[in-house]
Amino acid sequence: MLDLTTQIGSLTLKNPIMPASGTFSEELAQLFDLDVLGAHVTKTITREKRSGNPTPRVCEVRGSMLNSIGIPSKGLDAFKANVIPFYDRYDAPLIVSISAGSTDEFASLCEDISVPGVAAIEVNISCPNIEEDGKAFAMRPSTTHAVITKLRQATDLPLWAKLTPNTGETTEVAKAAEEAGADALVVSNTLLAMAIDIHTRRPKLGNLMGGLSGPAFKPIALRMAYQCAKSVDIPVIGCGGISTVDDVIEYLIAGAVAVQIGTATFIEPHIMARMIDGLETYLTTQGFQSVRQLVGSVDDKEASDGMVFMEAAP
């Protein structure tokens, strides 16, 4: 009997496939039974109502996309009244993503969202849009440590820290999050990027810059997920450019215990459900009994620490 379950701290997921924050909402239930998923992850909310960034908020680049959506939010009260109750009908655990502009605001939102129906809190300390030109808590180990310490005091629920690829200190930030009490890392958010229309000479995004996601970004996020898995003992959830079941398998081999699927759902709305079937087929044909046997099975035994944790291309 094939075992697809995966463990993220105290949470057991029935399979390692879940959506990435911002690419999932109740509307997807019009396409398939959302209970096939390992978990549900909601779009980042803030305490107050926010309208998000100017349009255009999206543009495509070769084989990938940029977005500058920002964090439009209907606010905490609307979220608690409408969104959390919607997910009551499902067995899959509900992971709520939150963000705020300061550590104190972050902690107080974290406390107020720790309500029945919420299984874990993903803390978006890395969104490249909320502060000027992508500055975020997860850029540095010190600010990561400070915010996670406050968040840890604010809730008993599992805390997942979503890291950013815009830092040059990937493993230091990962270790800071672990030391401050994060229960898991989500690796990672989008990479700050830009595109310009050569005819109008205007930036293609209303916000000038935005986050790169999709297949072009996958090798970068995979490298980070691998480095994080090597440097911390808490579980790593892979996220970035996953668009096929082969990508899922690659992240699991690199050391991620689960994965988040984002942009691919925009192209193929059923993709997560198909990936679960594809993963099952792969494990069966390769002779694995469980997902756990595959996790971290990368054959890198010759690699030195210098190679594993490099921050610049050789």
Next chain:
Amino acid sequence: MNIVPLPTSPTPIEMMPVFDVSCAVKRNEPVNGEYRLLVLDAPHSILQCTPGQFFHLLCPVSEHLQPYLRRPMSIYGYYPDQGELHFLYKVTGEGTSALATLTTGQSLTVLGPLGRGFDILPDWQNLLLVARGVGLATLAPLALQAHKLGRNLTAICSARSEDMLMSLDYFRELGADVIPLTDDTGTSDVGNMRRIIEAKIADTGIDAMYTCGSNRILKLLQSLGKTHNIPGQIALEQQMACGIGMCQCCVRAFHRKGKTVNERVCREGPVFDLQEAIGC
């Protein structure tokens, strides 16, 4: 649990199923110098549409054309009896260029039907449709629906030149009083359009106005709607990623109750109240 008064009325989560289906191409051919008609062999399940709704098309990828995101396209016609879904499009970018390469027998994956379509309220007897260029495509299913409901229809169709005017015969077949206006003949200016519409209001009266796209026409109809107290609806566009309401990419601003609110074109629209719409 405390009942918290909501800051905005929540969008009801309509749980109508949405389908992602591969359809065979029946025809894909030029209609005139600029526009093409794509006819798909579509299953009955996706043809339960409302005029004004759209599909999200997974455009084919080739060596030279590699659109990544899907492309939203309004429905030109849906015919459950014939099992056909029609799109009228102008080749402008990578997505529509890729669509133009489709040949009979190839397949195209379409997601839908999506969005909120036009309303025709029971007491709206005399309907006015105003559109320019390819905007007429979006209003074609509305004209058919109005015809089926036995409503009186006036269609003001504007374009650069006579040969760019589309669907005139189609609208006439549906019993519409068709008024073509072109830049070539100097009849398409806003002043002339206003005179024509005001004459119509004075003559038979207009109960509702519908449009799509053009900023100029939106402003004119908003002004006429206010002056003569006539309701209306407009179909709007915006760049989209997911098409079903998840990503928040396709918002536009609207005036509502003295405030400016953002709404998703894919979900709360693409059809919106005429007076709430803000041109761009």
